[in-house]
Amino acid sequence: xxxxxxxxxxxxxxxxxxxxxxxxxxxxxxxxxxxxxxxxxxxxxxxxxxxxxxxxxxxxxxxxxxxxxxxxxxxxxxxxxxxxxxxxxxxxxxxxxxxxxxxxxxxxxxxxxxxxxxxxxxxxxxxxxxxxxxxxxxxxxxxxxxxxxxxxxxxxxxxxxxxxxxxxxxx
Numbered sequence: 001x002x003x004x005x006x007x008x009x010x011x012x013x014x015x016x017x018x019x020x021x022x023x024x025x026x027x028x029x030x031x032x033x034x035x036x037x038x039x040x041x042x043x044x045x046x047x048x049x050x051x052x053x054x055x056x057x058x059x060x061x062x063x064x065x066x067x068x069x070x071x072x073x074x075x076x077x078x079x080x081x082x083x084x085x086x087x088x089x090x091x092x093x094x095x096x097x098x099x100x101x102x103x104x105x106x107x108x109x110x111x112x113x114x115x116x117x118x119x120x121x122x123x124x125x126x127x128x129x130x131x132x133x134x135x136x137x138x139x140x141x142x143x144x145x146x147x148x149x150x151x152x153x154x155x156x157x158x159x160x161x162x163x164x165x166x167x168x169x170x171x
Contacts, residue, residue, distance in 0.1 A: 002067045002105065004112040009055040012048070012062050018071040019064075020044035022097055027157050029098040032130040037157045054080070061116050065096070065105045072100040075109045077116050088124040089117040094135060106138050118171050125171065130154070131163035144169045 007015060023044040027035045035043070054060035059080035065073035078090035091113050096105045117125055129135040131149050140146075144167040153164035 002065060002072075002103075002108070004063055004065050004108050006112075006116060007055075007062045007064055009052055012055055013052060015064070015071060016045050016048050019048045019074065022071055022074060022095055023047060023093075025097050025099075026095045030157055031095070032133065032154060032156050032162060033093055033095065034154070035157060036155055036159050039157070051076075054078075061113075063109055063112050063116065065109055067100065067105075072097045073105040073109055075113050077113050077120075079117075079120055079122070087122060088126060089120065089122040091125055091127040094127075101134075106135070107142065110138070110142055114169075114171060123171050125169045126166070127168075128153075128164050128166045130156075131165045136165055136167075139167050139169075142169070 012019070020041055021044070024039065024041050026033060027037070027039050027044070051060065055062055059078065061077040061079065063075050063077070064071045073096040075094040076092045078092055081088060091110070094106060094109060114125065127139065127144070129139065147166040147168050149163050149165045151163045152161040154162055156162050
């Protein structure tokens with residue numbers, strides 16, 4: 001059975017090894033999510049550990065998709081913004097384990113992220129993705145519109161510069 005849960009900071013800290021393994025698997029599979037090879041399990045765990053203060057402060061929510069108790073996907077909803085932006089949230093690090101793709105986990109995570117944002121009074125969601133990536137097709141199917149594409153915005157895991165598509169959705 002698959003479930004989507006919002007983790008408390010304590011639950012996230014306890015799940016650091018699983019979250020790190022998920023992040024590493026996605027990067028090694030070519031996901032352009034902010035990391036360049038070589039990338040280690042220790043670095044992946046450091047990434048999640050560095051994010052714990054934002055979870056504790058309420059500036060960020062961490063959602064995980066579990067199947068039979070194993071974390072196979074996650075995303076984050078960033079709620080921190082200046083006073084003139086408290087109507088928006090940012091979706092970041094939508095990850096689905098390479099072994100679990102094409103099962104609806106990404107869609108389920110996005111739907112729950114939208115519900116979390118709406119419950120927090122957010123009416124505009126923003127995100128970015130590698131241009132032409134499978135994520136872009138998913139976000140379009142979920143009603144996200146392209147705001148624009150920036151060439152050479154980020155580096156792939158192998159260090160190649162790639163364009164990034166910025167997208168938004170009104171809730």
